[in-house]
Amino acid sequence: MGCGDSSAPDSDLLGTGPGVSACGANGVLLCDDFEQATVGGAPDPVSWQVQVFNQLGSISIDGTQAHSGTKSVHVVGTGQESFRSVLFTTTRPFPPQHNSFYARVFMRSKNPMGEGHSTYFGAGSADNQRMVRIGFQQYVLETNLIQPNNEYEQLSGPWGQPAQGVQLKEGEWHCVEAFFDGAQHELRVWFDNVEVTGLHATNWNANLSKWSPQYAKAWFGFETYHSEQDELWYDDIIIGTQRIGCGG
Template structure:
């Protein structure tokens, strides 16, 4: 019976195909990647590595042990920021994918229109600060939602939150994004599911008349920043794991 059960399980897994495959924590940095960090090799405490830098204001980053292995704990006070920073980044043809596993203890519920971002890409050739993962508290619903992934420069997309993409608190989720200079497109997946309503492109960027143009990305920051003072809650805690940048989509 055990043999039959094992064969049945193997058959079902085979039928599920690549979409059902998941990456285990310890091999999440396997393969030819542009950047990867799963924190397993780092000591606990303040980050100690030459592979990436830190950008903080009223915030801290620390490596902790968790049930899933080691993770990065980010803590900010008020409208502080805490980012892992990848400098001297270069993707072939300026086209790349990102992946991040994330758990946020609580999102802001005040002040009205509180805006937060978790991924930021900048570079030369464009004034845009591209923030593919971010969102906003909307008091008119009310609720907190993920928003369209273009932000700095002329776009103003941070106001383009989507009711179809509500945030989830205190649960691990997988976020993926892609930046593609063909059409200046920014794409987002949440837990492996495409979210086309969060897409930005040359002409799809909050209705702004000025075309959206991706920079030649040389810096990627991954972490947390809130932009309004006096938020509720007054401090934020989140945990990140299996951060990767690649020339191809990695999946969850």
């Protein structure tokens, strides 16, 4: 699967152990399991702002699928536009201390990953000119960096060999976590609590040094650039200053 061992043992992670919640742990900036939201409505506007590009798709609270509890956020990306954005973006204050934070989310996809390039979640600058995004391309989990006039990418497996990369299985919940380390200009990604070493970025294989955005926001949803379509569910999102892991 192209993964290496996580460097942090489970005992060091937030919310580990049966029945333990990470929401009240030190360093948690945002924690939402969407249980207080209304089915059919939008995620809590105190924490999230919804954006649906050209009204191609929808975002709503769903009571039929959940990783924990009974509710999750249902994101539907439809239409044939080459660029389409269906996102819910944090409204909580950024940037975090030292311009660095962890984001953990449980995700469920109706469809397998496609060939085209799409994003599940990311973070970036206030003006959207610099972004770090986690999604898929060539049927595997990938990351990419957007800067003015430049884009860089890393795949979780060799190009054209999807069986050697990391893939979301349709109809199953997966835990995806990323460390956006703006202080050290580094990105790390974990899939189901195992680090994806192929997505560890320090210079994006391009001899970059100070490449990190000044992180002003984070977002989740479905953004596609090659007319991909999907339905996704998001649950138990935590943003914090410490490694979170898949417990709690």
